[in-house]
Amino acid sequence: MQVTETLSQGLKREFQVVLPATDLATRLDSQLAEMRAKARINGFRPGKVPVAHLKRLYGRSIMAEVVQEAVNEAHRKIIEDNALRPASQPKIDFPGEKDDLEKAFEAKADFAFTVALEVLPKIEVGSFDGVEIERLVAAVGEDEIDLVVNRLAEQSRPYAPKEGEGVAAEKGDKATIDFVGKIDGEAFEGGSGEGVDLVLGSGSFIPGFEEQLEGLPLGDSRTVTVTFPDDYSAAHLAGKEAVFDVTLKALAAPGATVIDDDFAKGYGLDDLAKLRESIKANIERDYAAASRRKWKRALLDALDAKYAFDLPEGLVAQEFDAIWRRVEAEQAQSGRSFADEGTTEEAARADYRKIAERRVRLGLLLADVGDAAGVKVADEEVNQALFERARSFPGQEKMVWDYYQKNPSALAELRAPIYEEKVVDHILSLVKVTDKTVPKEELLAADDEEDEEEAADSSAALV
Numbered sequence: 022m023q024v025t026e027t028l029s030q031g032l033k034r035e036f037q038v039v040l041p042a043t044d045l046a047t048r049l050d051s052q053l054a055e056m057r058a059k060a061r062i063n064g065f066r067p068g069k070v071p072v073a074h075l076k077r078l079y080g081r082s083i084m085a086e087v088v089q090e091a092v093n094e095a096h097r098k099i100i101e102d103n104a105l106r107p108a109s110q111p112k113i114d115f116p117g118e119k120d121d122l123e124k125a126f127e128a129k130a131d132f133a134f135t136v137a138l139e140v141l142p143k144i145e146v147g148s149f150d151g152v153e154i155e156r157l158v159a160a161v162g163e164d165e166i167d168l169v170v171n172r173l174a175e176q177s178r179p180y181a182p183k184e185g186e187g188v189a190a191e192k193g194d195k196a197t198i199d200f201v202g203k204i205d206g207e208a209f210e211g212g213s214g215e216g217v218d219l220v221l222g223s224g225s226f227i228p229g230f231e232e233q234l235e236g237l238p239l240g241d242s243r244t245v246t247v248t249f250p251d252d253y254s255a256a257h258l259a260g261k262e263a264v265f266d267v268t269l270k271a272l273a274a275p276g277a278t279v280i281d282d283d284f285a286k287g288y289g290l291d292d293l294a295k296l297r298e299s300i301k302a303n304i305e306r307d308y309a310a311a312s313r314r315k316w317k318r319a320l321l322d323a324l325d326a327k328y329a330f331d332l333p334e335g336l337v338a339q340e341f342d343a344i345w346r347r348v349e350a351e352q353a354q355s356g357r358s359f360a361d362e363g364t365t366e367e368a369a370r371a372d373y374r375k376i377a378e379r380r381v382r383l384g385l386l387l388a389d390v391g392d393a394a395g396v397k398v399a400d401e402e403v404n405q406a407l408f409e410r411a412r413s414f415p416g417q418e419k420m421v422w423d424y425y426q427k428n429p430s431a432l433a434e435l436r437a438p439i440y441e442e443k444v445v446d447h448i449l450s451l452v453k454v455t456d457k458t459v460p461k462e463e464l465l466a467a468d469d470e471e472d473e474e475e476a477a478d479s480s481a482a483l484v
Contacts, residue, residue: 022091024098026246032139032333034105039096040132046086088094088132099136108333111138139333144389152452154322156316159464169300177287178275188239190272194224194233197271202244202263214262216270223355227263234267242268256357311464317445318450324386325379332381341377348373398439406435408437 022044022222028035058361100107114135180195190196196219197336202212220233233245245265255260285296348369352358359366407425411418425431 022095022098022100022392024095026103027135030136032108032142032331033137034103034140035098035135035137036099037090037135040091042129045084045087045091045132048091049084052083052087069460073086078182083301090133092134092136095134095136099138105138106141107140109335109339110471111136125261139335141385142329142330144328144386146389146393148388149448149451152320152327154316154319154323154449154454155454156454156456157312157459157464159308159312159459159461161301161308162461165304165461166300169298169304170280173288174278174284176276177284179276181276183239183272183274186271190221190237191267191274192235192236192237193275195220195273195275196232196265196269198234200265200267200271202265204258204261209258209263212265218277221483222464230265237267237269239269242266254355254420256355256361258380307465308400308461315464316449317456320445320448321383323452325383325450328382328386329381330385332378335378336381340381341374341379344373344377345370387441387444390448391440394444394447396440396443398436398443398449402439403432403436407432410435455463 023039023041025037025039026034027037075457096111099105100112114137115134116133140396176371183194194429199211199215199216200217203209203210204212219225219231219234221234223231226248227249229247230245233247235242237243245267246262247265248262249255249258249260249262282292285291285293288296290299291297354389359369362369364372410425411421414421425435
C-alpha cells in the first residue's frame, strides 16, 4: 500500500492511496483460501471446493470486503504515521473511471483512492493570567420568603361554592367557565375551553379578560372583547382583537388560609420556621444557578476573546446546521419570521455562523484544557444524569434508560455537559474572581437577558 500526501493546507489534509493489483490479488486469494476451508457447498466435500468456483460465486462480495478493509487500513496508517488528530470522519473518494474500478475489483488493476480530512488545531493554552471575572451574588431577604409563603397560601386557599339567585362573579372568586374565542368571526386554535377554572384578578388570562367577567350572574353568558399583546408568544395572534363568548358555569368564593405550623405540615415540614428555611434554601439555589450562568458566560466571553486559532470547517458547518435547524423549528412553532424579529435570513445566518464558530472554538479549547488537567466523568455521574433524564418521562423510564444504554452517542450527549461543567470549574479555580453583591433584581435581570443565548453558547456538544 502506497500512501502519498497531496495536500497540507491549514487544517486540511489529503492523501492518495494506491493498492497494487498484486496486493489485491493476494488479499483476495487469502480470503478465498480461508473460505475454502470452511465452505459447505452441495456437490463438494468439505474443504475441497475449487477456489475458481468460490471466486465465481463470492469473488465480488469478498473483494468488496477487501476494499473496505484496505480503506480502513489506509485511514489508520495515515493517522498513525502522521500523528494526526482528526476533527471528524474522513471523506473517501474513488476518482477513477467505472472501468478502472471494475478492473480493480477483479484484481487486474491497481486500486487508487483519496482520503481527505481535517485535523484539530494545535492550541497553545498557556496560563490564564489576566483573565478576570465578576461573580454576582445576592442575599435572600425576608420579604422574598414572605412572598413565596403567601403564594403557597394562595395556591392552597379553600373555596366555597356560591349558589342561589342573584349570585354574580366578583374579583377573587374562582369562576368555572366555558368559552369560545373568535378572530374576524372565525374560531381559532387554542381559543376554546370547557370547565376551565379561573380566579378573577389573578392575571392568568389575556389582559382585560378577567375584569369583564366581574358582575356576570351565575349561569349567564357574556361577550368579552380583548386584544392580544403585541409581544404575544404566538405571532399569528399578536396584536389581534378577539371576541370570546363566555358562559359562567360555577362560582366559588375564596376562604381564609391561616399561615401557621399546621400550614407548614401540609408541605411535609415540622413547623413554619422549617418551611421558611426550606424556601430560603430553594431561593439561594436559584440565585446560585443564576449567578453561575452569569459568570460562566463572562468566563466564556473572556476565553473567546483570549484565544484565536484555525477552526475545522466541517465542525463549524455541523454546528451551524444544528443551530439553524433549531431556529427553523422555533419559527415553525411560533409562526414568527425573520422580518418579525427585525432582521433578514441572510443577517441571521451570519449571526448564527458566528455563534457556531464560538461554540467550536470554546469546545476545542475546553477539551484541550480538560485533557491536560485530567478531568474525568465517572460512570456514576453519567448514570445519575441518565436517571434524571428518565424521570422526566413518567411511565417511560425503562424505555428511555434502555435507549441510552444501547446508544453510545446518546450517552455521550449526557456525559458532555458534565465534562464541560467540570472543566469550567477547573478554569474558574485558575482565574481571578471577584464577588460583587447586587440586588436580586440585577442578578435575575441579567440572568433573563442571557437565557435565550445560553443554549447557543454552550460548547458541551464538542467536548
